[in-house]
Amino acid sequence: MLLAPPVAGLATARHRARWPEPDPGVRAADLAELLRRVRIRGRGGAGFPLADKVAATGGRTRAVVVNVAESEPGSAKDAVLMLTAPHLVLDGAVLVATALGAPRVQVVVPGHRAAVADAARRAVAARDGDRMRWEVAATTGGFVGGQAAAVQELLAGRANRPVTRWVPGAAAGRASVLLSNAETFAHVAAAWALGPGRYAGLGTPEEPGTTLLTVGGDGRVDDGGATVAEVEHGRRLVEVVPELALPVGGREPAALLGGYHGTWVSGDALSRVRIGRVTARRVRPVLGAGVVLPLRADACPVAATAAVLGFLSAERARQCGPCDAGLPELAGTAATLARPGLGAPATVEHLVMLARAVDGRGACSHPDAAARLALSLLEAFPDEVEAHRAGGCAVRERPAPPASRLGRRAR
Amino acid sequence: VSGQGLVVDWPRCRGHGVCIQAFPELVGRDPWGYPLVSGEEIPDDLMGHARRAVRGCPENALRLVQARRPQ
Numbered sequence: 001m002l003l004a005p006p007v008a009g010l011a012t013a014r015h016r017a018r019w020p021e022p023d024p025g026v027r028a029a030d031l032a033e034l035l036r037r038v039r040i041r042g043r044g045g046a047g048f049p050l051a052d053k054v055a056a057t058g059g060r061t062r063a064v065v066v067n068v069a070e071s072e073p074g075s076a077k078d079a080v081l082m083l084t085a086p087h088l089v090l091d092g093a094v095l096v097a098t099a100l101g102a103p104r105v106q107v108v109v110p111g112h113r114a115a116v117a118d119a120a121r122r123a124v125a126a127r128d129g130d131r132m133r134w135e136v137a138a139t140t141g142g143f144v145g146g147q148a149a150a151v152q153e154l155l156a157g158r159a160n161r162p163v164t165r166w167v168p169g170a171a172a173g174r175a176s177v178l179l180s181n182a183e184t185f186a187h188v189a190a191a192w193a194l195g196p197g198r199y200a201g202l203g204t205p206e207e208p209g210t211t212l213l214t215v216g217g218d219g220r221v222d223d224g225g226a227t228v229a230e231v232e233h234g235r236r237l238v239e240v241v242p243e244l245a246l247p248v249g250g251r252e253p254a255a256l257l258g259g260y261h262g263t264w265v266s267g268d269a270l271s272r273v274r275i276g277r278v279t280a281r282r283v284r285p286v287l288g289a290g291v292v293l294p295l296r297a298d299a300c301p302v303a304a305t306a307a308v309l310g311f312l313s314a315e316r317a318r319q320c321g322p323c324d325a326g327l328p329e330l331a332g333t334a335a336t337l338a339r340p341g342l343g344a345p346a347t348v349e350h351l352v353m354l355a356r357a358v359d360g361r362g363a364c365s366h367p368d369a370a371a372r373l374a375l376s377l378l379e380a381f382p383d384e385v386e387a388h389r390a391g392g393c394a395v396r397e398r399p400a401p402p403a404s405r406l407g408r409r410a411r
Numbered sequence: 412v413s414g415q416g417l418v419v420d421w422p423r424c425r426g427h428g429v430c431i432q433a434f435p436e437l438v439g440r441d442p443w444g445y446p447l448v449s450g451e452e453i454p455d456d457l458m459g460h461a462r463r464a465v466r467g468c469p470e471n472a473l474r475l476v477q478a479r480r481p482q
Contacts, residue, residue: 164420320421325443357441363421 001194001202001210002186003230007084010122015087019193021129022094026192028059031099037196038208040188044148044181045072045261045288047277050188057100057178064097065155065179066090066107068120069139071146073219073311074259074291077212078182079116080228082109085186086123092185094130095192096178104133106177108151111138143260143315144366148179161317162364181289183212203233207276213290215241220307221256221293233276241292244270249297250398254380256295258288260308261369264301264380300395302343302388305377306334312370323367326358330370334377340396343388348378413458416478417448417465423472430473434464452478 008015035051042048044067066089070078081089093105107124109117117138124134139145141160154160155177187209191199200208210230217226231240237257238245244253254266257273265273265286273286295301313331318324333351337343355371362368378385387394417430417438426444436457439447453461453475465473 164422321424321426321443321445322421322441325445353442361419361421361441361445 001190001199001230002081002085002088002183002212003228008087009084010086010119010126012087012126012128015085019088019091019189022091022098022189023192024098024131026095026099028054028099028101031096031188034188034191034196038187038191038199039206040184040191040209041207041277042180043183043187043211043289045258050180050184053178053180054096054100057176059100061097061100061102061176061178063104063106063177064093064100064102065151065177066093066105066182066185067146067148067151067179068107068109068116068182069146069151070110070113070116070182070289071139071141071143072259072261072289072291073143074214074217074221074226074256074293075289076214076217076226077228077290079110079113081182081186081212082116082119082123086119087127088186088189089182090123090127090185092187092189092192094132095188096185097132100178102178104135106135106137106155108154109136109138110146111140112142141317143312144317144364147364149364151179152177161319162362162366164363204276207233207278209233211275211287211290213240213275213287213292215292216294218259218291218293220311221295221299221304231275233274235275236271237273237275237287237292238271240275241294244292244294248295251383251394254295254301256293256304256308256373257286257291259291259293260312260373261365262286262288262291263372263376264295264305265376266380269380298395300338300393301377301381301384302334302393303338305373306331306338309334309370309374312366312373316366317364320362320367322358322361326354326361327367327370330354330358330374334374337385337388340388340393341391343391345389348385348389352378413453413455413461414478415458415461415475416450416452417461418450418474418476419446419448420472420474423470425470425472427469429467429469430464433467434460436460438464446473448473450479 040050068078109120141150145160147162150162203209213229215227216222216224252267257265309331313327316327337347355374358367359371384394430438430446431440441447
């Protein structure tokens with residue numbers, strides 16, 4: 001749907017050959033009705049229903065903010081979207097802005113991905129026919145700079161950092177801007193153009209439509225290339241990423257799901273994961289922004305976790321005491337555990353203590369996510385952690401996997 | 412019961428520890444000297460201590476807000 005060929009790129013004419021102009025007559029009630037039927041959830045990671053966000057504006061808003069910051073190293077889907085179908089994203093933003101009476105659309109582009117920022121700027125410059133004021137701003141705040149609260153700080157002319165929110169931002173009943181991830185707006189445009197019936201022909205009744213996934217290529221857990229795919233909600237992850245259905249070199253398949261703010265999932269639990277943000281009984285953003293980082297056969301999960309925690313520590317905003325003091329210790333403890341010969345039972349206990357000590361104790365979710373990642377290592381890889389606790393490494397001690405599985409994954 | 416709970420404005424908190432001393436019943440100390448608060452409802456008879464902790468914070472980093480429901 002979103003990524004179906006032919007690729008339109010920055011050319012508006014090629015885009016218009018496939019997608020209609022955003023309806024200038026769309027009203028708040030029309031948008032609410034569409035969202036009621038297609039149930040689009042935010043694609044930035046938290047999975048908050050867009051209908052609720054729209055309702056929180058009370059039907060009017062000052063501006064619509066398109067978050068293309070994509071500061072997660074394991075995510076490339078917004079980059080692909082902005083390079084291949086940027087006008088679908090911008091159409092969605094115009095529709096929402098028109099419905100909510102907003103005179104302007106602000107596009108927040110990644111300061112660290114020059115090609116994406118450039119594509120977004122050129123796409124905005126190519127817009128004609130919208131009665132919108134367009135603004136483009138680039139993030140400067142690193143990993144945490146892409147969070148919604150940090151993006152709003154940037155747009156307010158302050159430092160691109162998270163701030164304390166006394167009430168959850170999306171639920172606040174006085175939202176003066178409507179902010180969502182770039183992909184969210186592309187789905188709004190697609191659902192509007194196709195109509196709820198056709199849009200909901202894909203996916204499940206609870207979660208119609210498709211979502212974008214990025215598989216591999218973050219550079220720490222997986223140093224291969226990243227693949228971005230559009231997949232239907234409700235499918236099993238192992239059908240979409242077949243390599244996750246096979247044991248690798250003597251252990252169960254495993255992946256870091258949801259990116260660096262996500263969790264390790266292995267074995268049976270992995271085979272049960274379905275594409276989407278809604279499961280039968282609960283809403284749990286397992287896939288977050290749609291990031292899947294498979295653990296290669298020759299990679300040690302403890303070392304991979306230590307590498308990611310090292311990154312998260314380096315990217316902390318240094319604003320909140322417990323995170324500023326605790327994340328370097330958490331990452332250092334994971335690094336100690338990862339080095340064969342250095343791990344000891346007390347190292348694991350210390351890791352757990354630190355994870356609990358930083359959890360929930362910052363202006364943003366950065367320390368919570370680091371804690372969750374560390375604890376998920378212990379849950380998903382009990383054997384590997386046990387080997388490190390005893391001073392060894394299960395991956396090194398395991399017989400070498402067959403040569404065919406050592407190389408790059410086939411795609 | 413008061414219906415109120417304590418929350419910390421983390422970017423402001425510098426770990427002076429005044430709140431830990433003013434309200435030891437419900438404010439703990441973490442490994443780095445920063446306060447540990449649960450955000451849950453404060454019993455009426457301890458509200459005096461809670462207000463003392465809020466007033467005493469030199470960074471104005473502690474607030475009383477509607478309490479989180481116990482989970």
